[in-house]
Amino acid sequence: xxxxxxxxxxxxxxxxxxxxxxxxxxxxxxxxxxxxxxxxxxxxxxxxxxxxxxxxxxxxxxxxxxxxxxxxxxxxxxxxxxxxxxxxxxxxxxxxxxxxxxxxxxxxxxxxxxxxxxxxxxxxxxxxxxxxxxxxxxxxxxxxxxxxxxxxxxxxxxxxxxxxxxxxxxxxxxxxxxxxxxxxxxxxxxxxxxxxxxxxxxxxxxxxxxxxxxxxxxxxxxxxxxxxxxxxxxxxxxxxxxxxxxxxxxxxxxxxxxxxxxxxxxxxxxxxxxxxxxxxxxxxxxxxxxxxxxxxxxxxxxxxxxxxxxxxxxxxxxxxxxxxxxxxxxxxxxxxxxxxxxxxxxxxxxxxxxxxxxxxxxxxxxxxxxxxxxxxxxxxxxxxxxxxxxxxxxxxxxxxxxxxxxxxxxxxxxxxxxxxxxxxxxxxxxxxxxxxxxxxxxxxxxxxxxxxxxxxxxxxxxxxxxxxxxxxxxxxxxxxxxxxxxxxxxxxxxxxxxxxxxxxxxxxxxxxxxxxxxxxxxxxxxxxxxxxxxxxxxxxxxxxxxxxxxxxxxxxxxxxxxxxxxxxxxxxxxxxxxxxxxxxxxxxxxxxxxxxxxxxxxxxxxxxxxxxxxxxxxxxxxxxxxxxxxxxxxxxxxxxxxxxxxxxxxxxxxxxxxxxxxxxxxxxxxxxxxxxxxxxxxxxxxxxxxxxxxxxxxxxxxxxxxxxxxxxxxxxxxxxxxxxxxxxxxxxxxxxxxxxxxxxxxxxxxxxxxxxxxxxxxxxxxxxxxxxxxxxxxxxxx
Numbered sequence: 001x002x003x004x005x006x007x008x009x010x011x012x013x014x015x016x017x018x019x020x021x022x023x024x025x026x027x028x029x030x031x032x033x034x035x036x037x038x039x040x041x042x043x044x045x046x047x048x049x050x051x052x053x054x055x056x057x058x059x060x061x062x063x064x065x066x067x068x069x070x071x072x073x074x075x076x077x078x079x080x081x082x083x084x085x086x087x088x089x090x091x092x093x094x095x096x097x098x099x100x101x102x103x104x105x106x107x108x109x110x111x112x113x114x115x116x117x118x119x120x121x122x123x124x125x126x127x128x129x130x131x132x133x134x135x136x137x138x139x140x141x142x143x144x145x146x147x148x149x150x151x152x153x154x155x156x157x158x159x160x161x162x163x164x165x166x167x168x169x170x171x172x173x174x175x176x177x178x179x180x181x182x183x184x185x186x187x188x189x190x191x192x193x194x195x196x197x198x199x200x201x202x203x204x205x206x207x208x209x210x211x212x213x214x215x216x217x218x219x220x221x222x223x224x225x226x227x228x229x230x231x232x233x234x235x236x237x238x239x240x241x242x243x244x245x246x247x248x249x250x251x252x253x254x255x256x257x258x259x260x261x262x263x264x265x266x267x268x269x270x271x272x273x274x275x276x277x278x279x280x281x282x283x284x285x286x287x288x289x290x291x292x293x294x295x296x297x298x299x300x301x302x303x304x305x306x307x308x309x310x311x312x313x314x315x316x317x318x319x320x321x322x323x324x325x326x327x328x329x330x331x332x333x334x335x336x337x338x339x340x341x342x343x344x345x346x347x348x349x350x351x352x353x354x355x356x357x358x359x360x361x362x363x364x365x366x367x368x369x370x371x372x373x374x375x376x377x378x379x380x381x382x383x384x385x386x387x388x389x390x391x392x393x394x395x396x397x398x399x400x401x402x403x404x405x406x407x408x409x410x411x412x413x414x415x416x417x418x419x420x421x422x423x424x425x426x427x428x429x430x431x432x433x434x435x436x437x438x439x440x441x442x443x444x445x446x447x448x449x450x451x452x453x454x455x456x457x458x459x460x461x462x463x464x465x466x467x468x469x470x471x472x473x474x475x476x477x478x479x480x481x482x483x484x485x486x487x488x489x490x491x492x493x494x495x496x497x498x499x500x501x502x503x504x505x506x507x508x509x510x511x512x513x514x515x516x517x518x519x520x521x522x523x524x525x526x527x528x529x530x531x532x533x534x535x536x537x538x539x540x541x542x543x544x545x546x547x548x549x550x551x552x553x554x555x556x557x558x559x560x561x562x563x564x565x566x567x568x569x570x571x572x573x574x575x576x577x578x579x580x581x582x583x584x585x586x587x588x589x590x591x592x593x594x595x596x597x598x599x600x601x602x603x604x605x606x607x608x609x610x611x612x613x614x615x616x617x618x619x620x621x622x623x624x625x626x627x628x629x630x631x632x633x634x635x636x637x638x639x640x641x642x643x644x645x646x647x648x649x650x651x652x653x654x655x656x657x658x659x660x661x662x663x664x665x666x667x668x669x670x671x672x673x674x675x676x677x678x679x680x681x682x683x684x685x686x687x688x689x690x691x692x693x694x695x696x697x698x699x700x701x702x703x704x705x706x707x708x709x710x711x712x713x714x715x716x717x718x719x720x721x722x723x724x725x726x727x728x729x730x731x732x733x734x735x736x737x738x739x740x741x742x743x744x745x746x747x748x749x750x751x752x753x754x755x756x757x758x759x760x761x762x763x764x765x766x767x768x769x770x771x772x773x774x775x776x777x778x779x780x781x782x
Contacts, residue, residue, distance in 0.1 A: 033045070033074060033076060033295065033296065033297030034295065034296045034297070035074070035294070035295035035296075036293060036294045036295070037054060037057065037058055037059045037292075037293045037294070037295075038057040038058075038293060038294075039057075040054045040055075040056075040057070041054070042054070045074060045075040045076050046072060046074060046075070046295075047072065047073050047074075047075050047113075048070070048071075048072050049070065049071050049072070049115065050069045050070040050071050050115070050118075050123075050280075051063065051068045051069055051070040052070030052071060052072055053070075057293065058091065058216070058291040058292065058293045059072055059291060059292050059293060060289065060290070060291045061101060061279065061280065061281035061290045061291065061292065062281045062282060062283050062288070062289065062290045063289060064094045064095045064287050064288060064289050065283065065287060066283055066284065066285060066286075066287055067119075067283060067284060068281075068282065068283045068287075069115070069118035069119075069123060069280070069281070069282040069283075070280070070281060070282075070290075071115045071123050071278060071279065071280035071281075072278060072279050072280075072292075073104075073106075073113065073276055073277065073278025073279075074276060074277055074278065074295070074297065075276065076276065076297065077108030077274035077275065077276055078108075078274060078275055078276070078277075078297070079273070079274055080271035080272060080273060080274060080275050081234060081238070082234070083231075083232045083233050083234045083241055084105070084230075084231075084232045084275070084277065085229070085230065085231040085232065086103065086229070086230045086231075086277065087227065087228060087229040087230070088103075088227070088228055088279070088292050088293075088294065088295065089218070089225075089226065089227045089292065089293055089294055090142070090226055090227075090228065090290070090291065090292045091209060091216045091217065091218070091226070091289065091290070091291040091292070091293075092142075092144060092207060092208040092209055092226070092288050092289070092290055092291075093208060093209040093210050093211075093214045093215065093216060093217070093224065093288065093289055094210070094211075094212065094213065094214050094215070094287075094288060094289045095211070095212060095283070095286065095287030095288035095289065096211065096212065096286040096287050096288070097144050097145060097168070097208055097211065097286055097288060098144055098145035098283055098284055098285070098286030098287060098288060099118075099119055099120055099122060099143065099144065099145045099147065099148075099281075099282050099283055099284050099286070099288075100122055100141055100142050100143040100144045100145060100148060100207065100281065100282075100290070101122065101141075101142050101279060101280065101281035101290045101292070102122040102123055102124045102139050102140060102141045102142065102148070102279065102280050102281070103139075103140045103228075103230060103277070103278075103279055104123070104124050104133055104136065104137075104138065104139045104140070104277070104278050104279070104280065105136075105137045105138045105139075105271075105275045105276070105277055106133055106134065106135040106136050106137055106275065106276055106278070107135030107136075107137060107272040107274075107275065107276075108272065108273075108274035108275055108276045109135070109272065109273075109274065110134045110135035110276075112134065113134055113135075114131075114133070114134045115133055115280055116130070116131065116132035116133035116136065116139075116177075116183070116280075117130035117131070117132065117153070118130075118280075118282035118284075119147070119153070119282055119283075119284040120143075120145065120146075120147025120148055120150075120152070120153060120155075120282075120284065121147075121148065121153065121155065121282075122139070122141045122143065122148050122280060122281070122282055123280025123281070123282055124136065124139030124141065124148075124174060124183065124280065125139065125148070125155045125156070125174055125177065125183040126153075126154050126155065126156075126177070126179075126180050126183060127153045127154060127155070128153050128154050131179040131180055132177045132178070132179065132180070132182070132183045133177070133183075134178075135178070135272070136176055136177045136178065136182070136183060137175075137176050137269070137271055137272060137275060138173070138174070138175065138176070138232075138267065138269075139173070139174040139183065140171065140172075140173055140230060140245070141170075141171065141172045141173075141174070142171055142207050142228070143167070143168070143169075143170045143171070143172055143207070144168060144169065144206075144207045144208050144288060145166065145168055145284070145286055146165075146166030146167040146168035146169070146170060147166060148170070148172045148174075149167040149170045149172040149185065149188045150162070150163055150164055150165060150166065150167065151163045151164065151185075152164060154180070155183065155185075156174075156177075156182065156183050156184045156185065157184050157185030158185050158188075159185070159188050159197060167188065167190060167197075168190075168192070169190055169191045169192035169193070169206050169207050170188050170189065170190045170191065170197075171188065171189050171191060171207075171245065171261060171262075172185065172187070172188040173185075173186040173187045173188070173243065173262075173267065174186060175267070175269050176269050186267065187243075187262065187265060189261055189262065191204065191205055191206070191207060191247075191261070192204050192205065192206050192207075199259075199261075203257075203259050205249045205251050207226070208288060209223075209224030209225070209226065210224050216289070216291065217250075220248065220250060220256045221250065221253065221254050221255075221256060222250060222253060223250050223251055223252060223253060224250065225248070225249065225250040225256060226247065226248070226249050227247065227248040227249075228245065228246070228247050229244075229245070229246040229247070229248075230243070230244070230245050231243070231244040231245075231246075232267070233264070235266075239268065239269075239270045240266065240267050240268040240269050240270065240271070241267045241271075242264040242265070242266065242267070243262055243264070243265050243266075243267045244260065244262055244263055244264050244265075245260075245261045245262040246258060246259065246260050246261065247259060247261060277297075279292055305337050305413055305415055306336040306337060306415065307336075307415045307416060307417055307418065308333055308334060308335050308336065308337075308340075308342075308409050308410075308411050308415060308416065308417040309333070309334045309336070309417055309418070310328070310332060310333045310334070310407070310408070310409060310417045310418075310419075310420040311332055311333075311420055312420050312421040312422075312423075313328075313332060313420070313421070313422050313423065314421075314423045316422075316423075316424050316425075317424065317425045317426075317427050317501070317502070317503075318379075318392050318394050318424045318425065318426050318427065319394070319426075319427050319428070319429040319430075319501075319503030319504060320394040320395070320396055320397075320398065320399055320426050320427065320428060320429050321394065321395075321396050321429050322393070322394075322429055322504070322505075322506070323391050323392075323393045324391060324392050324393070324394070325389065325390075325391050326389065326390055326391070326392070327387075327388050327389045327390075328342065328345060328388035328389075328390075328407070328409060329388075333388065333409055333417065335411055337411060337413055337415065340411040340412045340413055340415075341387075341411065341412050342386075342387050342388045342409050342410075342411060342412075343367060343386060343387075343410050343411060343412050343414075344367030344372070344383065344384075344385075344386055344387070344409070344410050345372075345383040345384070345387070345388050345389070345390055345407060345408075345409055346367065346368065346371035346372065346383065346407065346408050346409075346410065346416075347371055347372065347373070347374045347381050347383055347390070347405055347406070347407055348371065348374075348405065348406045348407070348408070348419065349374065349405065349406070350406060351406055351419050353406075354406060354408055354418070354419035355419075367386075367410060371383075372385075374405060376403060376405075377395070377398075378394060378395060378398045378401065378403040378426065379392055379393050379394040379395045379398070379403065379426070380392070380393045381405060388409060390407075392424055394424075394426040398426045399426055399427065399428045400425075400426065400427075401425075401426050402423055402424065402425050402426070403423070403424050403426065404421055404422065404423045404424075405421075405422050406419050406420065406421055406422065407419070407420060407422050408420075427501045427502075427503050428499075428501065428503065429499075429503045429504075429505060430461070430463055430465065430497065430498070430499035430503055430504070430505040431461050431462040431463045431505065432461060432462075432505055432507075433459050433460070433461040433465065433495060433496075433497040433505040433506070433507045434459075434460055434461065434507055434508065435457050435458070435459065435460075435493075435494070435495065435507050435508060435510050436457070436458040436459075436460050437455060437456070437457060437458075437510065438455070438456055438458075444510060445508070445509070445510060445511065446510070446511045446512075446513065447510060447511070447512045447513070448513055448514075448515055448581070448583055448584060449488070449512060449513075449514060449584070450514065450584050450585060450586035451514045451586070452488065453488065453586075454486050454487065454488040455486070455487060455488075455512070456484055456485070456486050456487075457470075457484065457485050457486075457487055457493060457495070457510065458483065458484045459483045459484070459495045459497055459507065460483075461497060461505065463499065465483070465497035465498060465499060465505070466498050466499060466500050466502075467481055467497075467498050468480070468481055468482060468483055468495055468496070468497050468498075469481070469495065469496045469498075470485045470493065470494075470495050471493065471494050471495070471496070472487075472489075472491040472492070472493055473491045473492055474492075483497075487512060488512075489512065489514075490511075490512055490513050490514050491511070491512060492509045492510070492511045492512075493509065493510050493511070493512060494506060494507045494508065494509045494510070495507045515581055515584070517579060517580070517581075517588040518543070518545075518548075518549060518579060519543075520541075520577065520578075520579050520588060520591050521541070521542035521543070521591075522537075522540050522541050522542065522577060522591060522593050523540040523542075523593075524593040524594065525593065525594040525595065525596045525677070526540045526569075526575075526593060526594070526595045526596070527595075527596050527597075527598075527677045527678060527679060528570075528595070528596070528597035528598060529598055529601075529602065529677070529679030529680070530598070530601065531597065531598050531599055531600065531601055532570070533570075533597075534567075534568040534569060534570045535568075535569045535570070535595065535597070536566065536567040536568070536569075537553055537566040537567070537569050537575075537577075537595075538551070538563075538564075538566055538567065541577070546563055546564075547582075548581070548582060549579050549580065549581060549582060550562060550563060550579070550580050550581075550582055551563055551566065551577065551578070551579050552577070552578045552579075552580075552587060553566045553569075553575060553576070553577055554575065554576040554577075554578075554590070555569070555571065555573075555575060556571060556573035556574060556575065557571070569595060570597065571595070571597070572594075572595055572596050572597050573594065573595060574592060574593075574594055575592070575593055575594070575595055576590040576591070576592055577590060577591045577593065578590050578591070596677060598637075598677070598679060600636075600637060601637065601681070602635070602636070602637030602638075602639070602673065602675045602679045602680070602681045603635060603636050603637055603681055603683075604635045604671050604672065604673040604681035604682055604683035605633075605634040605635050605636070605671075605683050606631050606632060606633050606634055606635070606656075606669075606671050606683065607631075607632050607634060608629055608630060608631045608632065608669070608687065609629070609630055609632075610623055610627045610628070610629055610630075611627075611628040611629065611630040611658050612630070615627075618690075622690065622691045622694075623687075623688075623689050623690075623691065624689070624691050624692065624693070624694070624716060624717050624767075625660075625661055625662055625663050625664055625689055625691070625692045625717065625767055625768055626660060626662065626717060626767050627660065628658050628659070628660050629658065629659055629660070629661070629687075630656065630657075630658050631644065631656060631657055631658075631659065631669065631671075632656050633655050633656045633671070633673075635671070635673045635681070635683075637673070637675050637679075637681070638675045638676055639673045639674070639675055640674060640675060640676050641653075641673065641674040642654065642655050642671065642672075642673055643671070643672040643673075643674075644657055644659075644669070644670070644671055645668075645669070645670040645671075645672075646659050646661070646667060646669055647667035647668040647669055647670070647687075648661055648663075648665075648667055661689050662767075662768075663689070663692075663768055664689050664690060664691070664692055664768065665688075665689060666686050666687070666688045666689075667686070667687045667688075667689065668684055668685075668686055668687075669684060669685055669686075669687050670682060670683070670684040671683050671684070691717070692717050692766045692767050692768040692770060693715065693716060693717030693718050693764075693766035693767060693770065693772065694714075694715065694716040694717060695713050695714070695715050695718065695762070695764065695772065695774065696713060696714040696715075697713045697760065697774075697776060697778065698711060698713075698778060699778055699779065700778050700779035700780065700781055701746070701778070701779075701780065701781070702781045702782075703745055703746025703747070703752060703780065703782075704746070704752060704782055709745060709746075710742045710743035710744060710745055711725070711743045711744045711746070711760070711778060711780075712741060712742065712743025712744070713760075713762060715764070717766050717767045717768075718739065718764050718765070718766060718767070718772075719739070719765055719766065719767055720737075720739065720764060720765040721737070721738075721739050721762060721763070721764045721765075722735070722736075722737050722762065722763040722764070723735070723736050723741065723743070723744075723760065723761075723762050724760070724761045724762070725744050725758055725759070725760055726758065726759040726760075726761070727753070727758060727759075728756070728757055728758070728759070730759075733748050733753065733758075734748075746780055752782065753780060754780075754782070755779070755780050755781055755782040756779070756780060757777050757778075757779055758777070758778055758779075758780055759775065759776070759777055760775060760776055760777075760778060761773075761774070761775040762774050762775070
C-alpha cells in the first residue's frame with residue numbers, strides 16, 4: 001500500500017461516539033496537540049524525566065549505554081469515554097538489543113507522577129522493590145530484549161506456558177496497577193516468530209532497526225524504519241476498549257509494509273474518568289538508543305465531528321482612542337459538537353489566509369499567537385487567550401470609517417470554522433469624564449473613611465452624557481445610572497459615561513478604603529516604682545506614633561486624656577486605651593490595662609563580714625584574700641530577685657551569698673534587687689582587701705612544760721614555708737619545709753638544748769605569690 005512520506009506525527013485521537021451521552025464529561029482542552037521534537041524544543045505541557053533529552057530532531061529516551069531510563073508524558077487530560085488513537089515513529093538501534101520502550105496511559109488525577117520500574121519493566125510495571133507507574137491504566141511494551149512478557153522481577157504474569165522465559169521482539173499489553181499490585185499480563189505477540197503467539201512467516205520483523213554501529217532510520221523507504229499506530233475504541237458497554245495495533249515497518253528497501261498486529265482485541269478494564277498518555281524506555285545489561293518523534297493529539301472520530309459555523313458580523317461599532325471589548329456570542333457561532341466550547345478566536349486579514357491553514361491538522365488545532373493580534377492603520381485587534389472575546393483599539397483620525405477583518409473560532413476538539421467577516425464602524429469618543437468628591441481635591445485617588453461612613457461621587461465632563469454606569473472593583477453597581485452616586489464600603493470605584501453614539505468615556509479610579517486600626521499594645525501592668533512620682537503613659541505604649549495616630553486614655557475617674565495629656569498619671573487603678581487614625585474620627589475598641597504605683601519604695605541594702613567571725617575591717621583583724629566573705633541582704637520591698645556583682649567578674653543570684661576574692665584590691669560590690677512588679681533598686685559599696693598573709697613569731701617557748709612546747713610562727717595566707725633555727729654561734733640546729741610542722745621542740749640530737757637566745761629564719765610564699773623572708777631572736781626557757 002502507498003505510504004505518505006510527509007512528517008509522521010504521533011496522533012492521539014479521542015473518539016467522538018454517541019456513548020458520551022451516557023456520561024457527564026468536561027470539554028476537551030488542548031487538542032489537537034502536536035509535538036514534533038524536531039526544533040529541539042517542547043511545549044509547556046510536555047514533561048520530560050529521567051535520562052530523556054532532546055537531540056538532533058528527536059526525543060532520546062535512552063542513550064546507547066547500560067542502565068538508562070527516560071520518560072515523557074503529555075500533561076493534558078482527555079476524557080476516557082472517547083477512547084484514544086495514537087501513532088508515533090520510534091527509533092531503536094545501535095546497541096546489543098535491550099530493553100525496549102512502552103506507551104502508557106494513567107489516571108489524569110494522579111498528583112505525584114512517577115514512572116514504574118525500568119529495565120525489563122519498561123517504566124510501567126513493578127520491578128522487585130520498585131513500584132509500578134502511578135495511577136497506571138494500560139502499558140504497551142515494545143520489548144526487544146524479552147522481559148516485559150514474563151513474571152521475573154515481581155511482574156504479574158507472562159506469556160502462557162513460559163512465564164519465566166525471555167520473549168524477545170514481542171509486543172505485550174499489561175493492565176492497570178498501583179504500587180506493587182496489578183499490572184497484569186493481558187496479551188502478547190512475537191513479531192519475529194511464527195506460531196500461536198507469532199506472525200505469519202511473510203510478516204516477520206525485529207522491533208529494533210539494527211545492532212551495534214547502525215544509525216537512526218527516518219525514511220520509510222529504507223530498512224529499519226518503524227511506525228506504530230494504536231487505537232482504543234470504547235465498547236458498547238462503556239467498560240474497557242477494543243484495542244487495535246498496527247505497524248509500518250521496512251525490511252526491504254523501497255518496500256514499507258503496514259500490518260495489523262492486534263485487531264479489536266478486548267481490554268476489559270474500566271477506565272478512570274480522565275487519562276493522560278506518556279512514553280518510556282530503558283536499558284539494562286544490554287543497550288540501545290531509544291528515540292521517538294512527532295506527537296499530535298486530537299479527537300479520534302474525525303468523521304463524527306463537525307466544524308463550528310459562524311456568521312458575518314456587521315453590527316458592531318467602536319469608539320476611537322480607547323480599547324473596545326467584544327465577544328462572539330452564542331447566536332453568532334454554532335458549536336455542533338456535543339460538550340464543546342470556544343477554545344480560541346483567531347484573526348486574519350483575508351479568507352485566503354484561513355484557507356492556507358486548512359490542510360495542516362496541527363495548524364487547525366493550534367491557537368497561534370500570530371493569529372491573535374492584528375495591527376492595522378485604523379487600529380489594533382487582539383483576541384483573548386481563550387474563549388470568544390476580543391478587543392479593538394481604533395486610532396484617532398478614522399472617525400466614520402469601517403474596518404473589516406476575518407475570524408475563525410476553534411472549539412475544544414480542535415475543529416475550526418471556515419472563516420467569516422467582521423466589520424466595525426469607528427465612531428467619535430466622548431470627552432473625558434472625571435470624578436469629583438465633595439471636600440476633596442480634584443486629583444484625589446484615595447478616600448479614607450470609617451466603616452459605615454458614606455461619601456458622594458459626582459461624574460463631571462465637558463459634554464452632556466446620555467447615561468452612566470458605576471462600577472466597584474470592575475463590577476457593575478445595579479441601578480447606578482445617574483451622574484452621582486453615594487458610596488460606602490471598600491473598593492475601587494469608577495464611572496463609564498456614554499454619549500449619544502453609545503461610545504463610552506471611562507473615568508479614573510478612586511479607591512475607598514476603611515483603614516484597619518493599628519495593633520494596640522501596652523505594658524500591662526504599668527508600674528510606677530517611685531511613690532508619688534507621676535507616670536507618662538506614652539512611654540509604655542508599644543510603637544507609639546503621634547504623627548500618624550491619636551491615642552485616648554480613660555482614667556478610673558472617667559477623665560479622657562488625649563496624646564500629650566497622658567504624661568502625668570499618679571493614680572493606681574484600671575485604665576482604658578483607644579487609638580484612631582489622625583485623619584479619621586472613629587476609635588478602636590478600648591484596651592484595658594492596670595496602673596500600679598508603689599506606696600513604699602523598694603530599697604537595696606547589704607552588709608558583709610568574714611563568714612562567721614564578725615570581722616569586716618582592720619580593727620577586727622583585717623580581711624584576707626582567701627577569707628570567705630558573707631554578704632548579708634538587708635533590702636526591703638517584697639524582693640523576689642537578687643543580682644550580685646562582686647566587681648571581680650563573678651556574679652551570684654543568691655540572697656546572701658559567700659564569696660572568696662583570692663586577690664588584693666578595692667572591689668565595687670553591687671546589689672540589684674527586683675520586686676514582684678519588676679521594680680529595681682541598686683546599692684553599691686567599695687570593699688578593700690589589703691592583706692594576703694599574716695606571720696607572728698613568739699618571743700620564746702618552754703619545751704619542757706606542758707604548754708608552749710614548740711617554736712614556730714603563727715601564719716595566715718601562707719602556702720609554702722621553710723623554717724630554720726640557729727644557735728648563737730650560727731650553727732643550724734633545726735630545719736623543716738613542712739607547712740604543717742608543729743615547730744622546733746628544743747632538742748638537738750634528742751637532747752634538750754640549753755636555755756638562752758636562739759635565732760630563727762623563714763622563707764615563705766603567700767596565697768597570692770608574694771615571697772617573704774624574715775629572721776629574729778627568741779628565748780628557749782628551761
